[in-house]
Amino acid sequence: MRQFLYALATLASHWRRRPGQFAALFVGLAIATALWSGVAALNDQARRSYDHAAGALGLGASPSLVAASGGFFVQDMFIALRRAGWKVSPILEGTIRLGDKSYRLVGVEPLTLPKISSAKMPTGEALNDFLGPPGRALAAPQTLRALGLAMGATPRIGDADRLPPLAIAEDLSPGMIVVDIGVAQRLLHRPARLSRLLIAEEPAPDAPALAAVIGEALRRVEADEAPELAKLTDSFHLNLTAFGLLAYVVGLFIAHASFGLAFEQRLPIIRTLRAIGASLRALTFALIAELTLLALLAGVAGMIGGYLIAAALLPDMAASLEGLYGAELDGALGLAPSWWISGIGMALIGAVIAAASGLVKTLRLPVLAIAQPFAWREAQRHWLYRQAALAALALLGAAAALLLGEGLEAGFVSMAGLLLGAALALPLPLAAMLRLGERRARGPLTKWFFADALQQLPGLSLALMALLLALSTNIGVGSMVEGFRRTFAQWLDQRLVAEIYFEAASETDAHRIETWLARREDVAAILPLCKAKTTRRASAIETAWPVEIVGAPPHETFSAHFPLLETRADAWGSVARGDAALVSEQLARRLRLELGSHLNIPTPTGDWRVEIVGLYPDYGAAKGQLRVDRDALVSRWPDARKLDYMLRAKAESAPDVMLALQSEFGAGVARIIDQAALKQRSMTIFERTFAVTAALDALTLVVSAIALFASLTTLAAARTPQLAPLWAAGVSRRSLSLLEFVRVTLFAAATALVSVPLGLALAYDLVAIVNVRAFGWRLPFHVFPSQWLEVFALALLTAALAALLPIRRLARIAPASLLAVFANER
Amino acid sequence: MSVMSAARDAAVNGALLRVTGLSKSYRGPQGPLPVLRGVDLALAAGTSLALMGESGSGKSTLLHLVAGLDHADSGAIRIDDVEVTKLDDDGRAALRRKTLGVVFQQFNLVPSLTVGDNLALQARLAGRYDCDWRDALADRLGLSALLDRYPEQLSGGQQQRVAVGRALAPRPRLLLADEPTGNLDEATGDAVLDLLLELSATAGAAVLMVTHSALLAAKLDRRATLAGGRLAL
Amino acid sequence: MRGLFLSLALCAASFAHAEGFAGLGDEARGFAEPQPGHRLVFPRDHGAHPQFRIEWWYLTANLKDESGKSYGAQWTLFRHARAPQDGEGWDSPQAFVAHAAVTTDTLHLFAETRARGGVGQAGVEAAPFRAFIDNWSFSATESNLSGASIAAVAPRFRYTLALAADEPLALHGEAGFSRKSESGQASYYYSQPFFRVDGALAIDAAERKVTGRAWMDHEWSSRPLAADQKGWDWFSLHLDGGAALMLFRLRSDKTLPFVSGSFISADGAARALARDDIFLEPLEQSLVSGRLLPIRWRVRVASLRLDIEAKPLNSQSFMGTGLGYFEGPIAVFGSHRGEGYLEMTGY
Structure with missing residues (x-):
């Protein structure tokens, strides 16, 4: 335990010296968690609302009869229909005011309610109480809380009336109060009047026709699609979830890059600790404890971020769901314990994924091995082969999902495989490009420029992959949305x-x-x-x-x-x-x-x-x-x-x-x-539908910029030893920083170039596969070169911004620090 | 006095360290590359021995094997009746923590800990942190005013003194030093070595030091030279 | 007797069950209690008695179509009051549940409907007699309930039966005061066991003419069961030769079953049977709707030299409504032959 604590304290002291690295790691994990949990909160919220819609006693789930001219009708029609064999149940709805708020008062007749609704009514003694006198007013727990009243309270309505004693019914919608039909007629001052008849069972084929019983007075209204909402909106939510996952993966790229660097930089510490007698077990526990603590911290921060994202996007999502499916969403975001658990869980899993390779490498390290980039070219070749193999695997998976799978899930899997494969393969063309440059280069500085860039590639590649994912998504989603907008506008015309x-x-x-x-x-x-x-x-x-x-x-x-x-x-x-x-x-x-x-x-x-x-x-x-x-x-x-x-x-x-x-x-x-x-x-509904998509898209880009920034910042510190000899050989700090800037921009530009075909493939996947499977229609595939230019500029800007700070630091680095490289040989 | 007789003496007197028949070879491009071919060595408590030899003669390898940092092919290493070669990883770590102190050519300090914390690190890991002893070490090593600094703010000589202090803080039985002054200029190196020997004596630790400098070796009780994988007279 | 249990079915989803079977052993708060010596008056007592907690009108018919195939038909209306009064509108404390069923040797179809009293969806009037709920009805023109018509409509079956009888009503127990336990629980209970039936019955839209015999019960009480009584077995039999027999036993988990019965001779004279005169003995158990029920019985009445065996037309005549119960046509043979209905509850 003592060993474990001192090992943990020693390892953690690293972060105090490198707050930037810690920030990158923390931000990466937090962002991954935030985007994921934000999307999860939105989805949860929607599902809860559907449940509520279905849970409003299920009244909307049955077809019903309403006055043909709207408004109320006499109760005798209910009796006439029942006596003619129509299994209908009377409803009287209206609005009452309690305090300064309006509530929907629904009067029901429990004995004749359709099964789906009567199953949600109280039974036994509670049903007797509901029938009264004095009856009961059923309300959701939230409604009671909002009213500030306890069970059994009888709030006053207007001057003369009182609600029957309040009782809790868990799955009623907030704002809805359910009473017996007789109570409702009294409270709403509609004696012997009804507003709706629920059809509990379809009339038998030989039952008298509606018109034969009550004339033209009532007309039939079909059941709400409320219970089907969950099914219909599944595709929409799957889309959101896919975006959440994409953002999560991008966040993990950041965390992985920072973890990798942190582990590498801490190798000497770990070696020292081992040499002076810290046991491997204590070190392992310390590393895992550190990881867990970090994941929990970042997880909680991410959850708060996720809540904010969800709160910001909720109005748009609510509007688009209402426009598309007529589904109503509660305006206030509610957070279930399961949401917290799953969010923190995702942070932990993310931390483990991001840290796993570094952790394993660290712990398997022989105490005596010397950490330096010896034979790095050899190592890099291995690394490239591995990347290529993984990329091939991911692309194969994508192809398999596309050819063999059927549903929307398979569409997304193929998309994920494509993106992942392309991202993993990214270093290959970049390395090829740099090798070519190195071979072609004439001057020693240019040669060094390419060689050095090649050596930097593994360190930057994760950030570049994240950038590639974000840019391609941007192009893909951009093409789809823009293409859809044009098609849709034309179609509306x-x-x-x-x-x-x-x-x-x-x-x-x-x-x-x-x-x-x-x-x-x-x-x-x-x-x-x-x-x-x-x-x-x-x-x-x-x-x-x-x-x-x-x-x-x-x-x-x-x-x-x-x-x-x-x-x-x-x-x-x-x-x-x-x-x-x-x-x-x-x-x-x-x-x-x-x-x-x-x-x-x-x-x-x-x-x-x-x-x-x-x-x-x-x-x-x-x-x-x-x-x-x-x-x-x-x-x-x-x-x-x-x-x-x-x-x-x-x-x-x-x-x-x-x-x-x-x-x-x-x-x-x-x-x-x-x-x-x-x-x-129609256009408004359309715009809102894609507002959430666009927002997540933009967030992903921001995240990738952070990834690039984090990688560059952490790399910059390690760059000093590489740059010092050049400085000593007479290259000014200004030139050095300019070269650094050119290199980062070059990387970003190359990534942006690769992102165009990938983005188009993604767009095709979206319009021709995912959209068809999600919504059942296919969009024409449009290409928007102006968007590519935009994305290209965006990539350069992102890279430039991300590179600026580290390069500024380099340009102003004290000569003493550069000298220290020689004085303090590693 | 020959090494062999010293080993016999140590055996009679109850040697702190006894190495017998130690062999080690590395895998090279052309097959195994033998470095140690049956080394015997003994060191009595409180005494010091300089291990000399040319580059690549296996001095550091021998030291690493004694520290349990590497695995021998054959032979035995006993420290205080503990057979090092038979210990598992946890056992070796415990041995290093509690019985040994190690000083390397590179200073191997934790850059993110202060000088004070670096000094105390091993003693704390070993559960033997003694505030007075650490202060005495710091005082003697001339580090008292530097305790709140970070290693990168110190000179090479100062850093190596911190490493020496760290190794001696848990009062080890045996101090292993691998070219401890290799990165220092001559005058600084001399001073650091003098301190190392003096403080080891104060702490009652035996010293096994690898060096290629005959001048430095002369400061120790005994000397032995590694050549051709064996200890020579 | 039958139907006691049924009252609970009305209440299966609705009303409280505390002690005894389905709350029938509950304290009857403010409700009237049957008194011995009270004289039943007709047609007035055909109607509802809202001051009593529970009441039912119950008809079971043993029918044959023109090809000789046997059927059973059931029509039941239960009334259950939350308070001992009548009332107009939704404030009425009266509620109704009705069950209808049709049984063949291979099929048992049933339906249930429910209604609140006071608004016209269901009700019972005495003179002329009329009981109705939705489009199910039972009405009669005569004081002995002759000239009756009964109808029920359900998704898979429907029937309309004309009922006629020359015999008077049969009063059970002491002039209609029927004891249910040693500790004094009782109900008012009378029957019309002699209905001749002529009507039409449709199953899955295939209609057939049917004729046969039917038995009608009307019973009301407020607390007819003792707390320890958990269920009962009830028989109504039309014996060849024109006589009729009603027998029941209430099972207790503490004491011996409480047995009772009436013999009604072909001319309509009813006589209560002594308790030690009646022997009811299950012969065979069978799994019905997931529970073990005595499906074959030996029935003996010593004073009548009656020793018969009862067998159901369809052993799966189970009413899967709320708390389920067995209600189905039976045939009897042995010293006497005949047909009737068997009801078993509380298994």
Whole structure:
């Protein structure tokens, strides 16, 4: 123990003398942990929100009936439907104010709730209490905390009413309070009124039709996709995770480089300790303890950084998830203990990975071996061979994953293999370049320049690999995002041809509006759309996937403008005949459909066999989509939603039409938007989706700059002995530092050159493989040379900035320090 | 007095160090390169011996073997009735820590520790740190005013004095010195060696020193020369 | 007797279970208790008795289709009160659970539905008699419950049966006061054992005409079980020749089973059987829905010289609702032949 402590103290004293090295190591580990845990926090947050959405008693998981005209309806409809055999459960929702905050009050009837919801209700005595009197108000623990109230409290609502005693229900959404339906009717002052009927079981085929029981008063609303959110958003999160891992790896490169250097510089200390009798075991424990302490420290710092990153990115991610999938995220970041444990664990694992080779090398070192770069050329050749072998292995892995694997994971594995392989192979072309330079060089100084650069290569290579990864990712992701932006904008222009889009509140409203519009001269065409939902399975194993079927009337608006990827001759004619469909790219890939294949669509009136006559891109859509003729759809789906409209009008009269529509029909128009606003909104969703990606991309670049800086700083100290002879031979410090600067810039430039093809390969992998597997659509592959220039400049700038400080130090180094090299021979 | 008779004397008097039949060869490009071919040596407690020989004669190798820093091919090394060649790594480390003091040609100080901490390092590892003894050493070695400095701020002679102090701080039975003044100028070297011998005597440590200088060797009790892998008269 | 247990099924997810079987041995807070000597009045007592904690209307039918294939049908409505009063709207403390089942020799289909009282989703009226929940109903025109119609609809089956009987109602125990334990637990309990059935039954959309015999029970109480009573075995039998027999035994983990029964002659005269007159003896156990149940019985009534064996039409007639129970058609043979229903709970 004594030995261990003194060995640890002696080893640790090294960091006091070299705070820069310690900082690089610490920052490397901390950044790796920060980016990884930041992404993990974002993912956790999203998953928790999905759970909450699903956990809001699962009320959204059942289809329901709502008033066709919106608002409330009489309870008698519930009784009438139940007595007709419809298994429906009444809900009354409203808002109450407690203190200065609003809460969503949901009244439920526990005995008739759908199974998915009733399973989450209290049972036994607790159910008796819930039914009352006086009943119970169920709320999430957070809600109770926010209210500052304990269980059993009965907060006042307004002047006269009180909530029933509060009780905790773990998986309710915050801000939601659940009471018995009778209590809700009293508190919301809606006696015998309901806002929704959940359909607990689909009505039997021979059950009376909805309209036969209660007329047109209620309309059916499909279940939220909330429970499917987790599935749909998986790809999105996998993307994030991949980025987190990339950043983690880049961070580890930094840590590895610093560890390597630290171990090398401490070899003499370790040798001395061994010579004066510190046992190998004590030294091993000391090194491991040091590593663990460092990892814990850096891990905690990284976790704090990760929290900050996640907090900064959360709004963008929340917005893009909502835009893409309609998933709502809690705005406040919550941190689970598992997040802390996994984050610190990643820091520890990272530290071990980064330090393993150095540790093993140190401990296996014979006490008497002399550390100097003797026969370094020989050693370097070995090192290069090893790098080449590892690179080949990684590239082989990438190829295997690409050829043999199928899912998104395989896509990412191939990408990781490609990046890693390329990074490992990087020193090969660099070394070749330097050898060539050395051979071609005339003057002694130039020759020395190349030879010395060659010797420096192993020390810098890790930092350069990190830079390569960051630059390639930058090019790859940049190409993808820019390419997508252009494609998307063009696609929006083609797809959004109609001037006005609106949704009627009910079918009665829809008819009235249609009649009214038909009389207006400034409306060139009324295009009613019709929507139905179904699910399709791609295979027996795969779970059902939601598919939307859109029925549109035959019109020039579609046949002349609608963007298609592949199409048969007279595709629109076939669609209009009612036996053909256009299929979205996602759905086509999922179901392996091509032009000419046939598809059986399950409908309420039996299977409907259609021929696929066209494939169209449906960027950003999480579900599959089919487009068919409207009349054909209505004849097979009598209950299909017939509320959506597109209007053609002159651009200048569009605002008038919109105003007139709204003033004439008021709440009869549920939603209305013009073309420009719709495009704007779509682009906003798009931008936000990639905001997180772009932010992580930029962070990775910053990290690689830090890596380069750390490596250069630590190397600079070790460079003095190499430079001193030149100085003694008459090369000025200014020239020496200039040469150093040129060398670093040269390295960066060469790395940037290599990063262009790698970045393009990455971009191709992203658009043609990862994106297809993640989202189901393929993007056109664009090349943006201006981006390369940008990246090139960025690389030089990064290198220059990173090199500046060490070189400034060199230029100002005291001649005494250089002299010391001779006085104090190693 | 011959080395052989000295070995006999040591055996009679209970030698501190007894080396018998020690052989060691290194792997060279053309097969094994024998360095030591059956060396016998004995050293009584409190005495000193200078080990001389040309470069490559195996002086340092012999010293390293005695320190347990390297493994012999055959033969035995006994220090205080402990058979060094039979010790495992932990045992050798303990031997170095507690029984031996080692001074190298290169000063081998820990650059990130102060002079004071360097002085105390081995004694602390051995669990024998004695504040008064360290202060006495520092005083005698002329390092008292330099205790808070770092090695790189000292001259070569000062650094080697720190190394000597570090080796003697745990009061070893045997001090092994490998060309301790090789990196120092003559006057400094003389002074350091005098201190080394004087303090070893004070501490009651025997001294085995490798040197190629006959002048320095003369300061020790006895001398022996390595040639052709054997100790010569 | 039957259905006691069922009340708990209503309550399986809903109400408290403390002592005894499914809380039926609980203290009855403020609820009325059956009293000996109380006279039942019809049609008034066909209706609900909200001042009692639990109540059920129960019909089991042994049916045959035109090809002679046997079926069983069950229709049950349970009422459970959280407080001894009626009420309008959601504040009503009354709740209902209903079970329906159809049994063949290879199939046992069942369904469950639940409702709150007070809002019109479920309820029971005395004159004319009408019990309903959702689109399940049981109504009758006559005071002896003749002229009745009963219907249930479930995802895989549905039935509508017309019921007629000339005989009067049979009152169990002491004029309808039926003891359940030595320590005084009791219920009000009467039956109509003589229904002739004519109707239609559909399984998986295949409808068939059916005829046969049915047995109706109505029972109510507040605390019908002693705390140590854990379950029961109950028989209702239509004997060839026109007589009917009802037997039950309540199993206790402390004492001997509490046995009781009624013999109703073909003219409708009911007579309570002495406890030492009845012998119920399990002959064979069988694994049903993961538990061991006595599936074959020997039944003896000494005073009737009755010694028969009872065998189920389908040994898997298990109601997998909440706390599961066995409820299925049986055939009997030996000294007498006949058919009926067997209910077993608490295994």
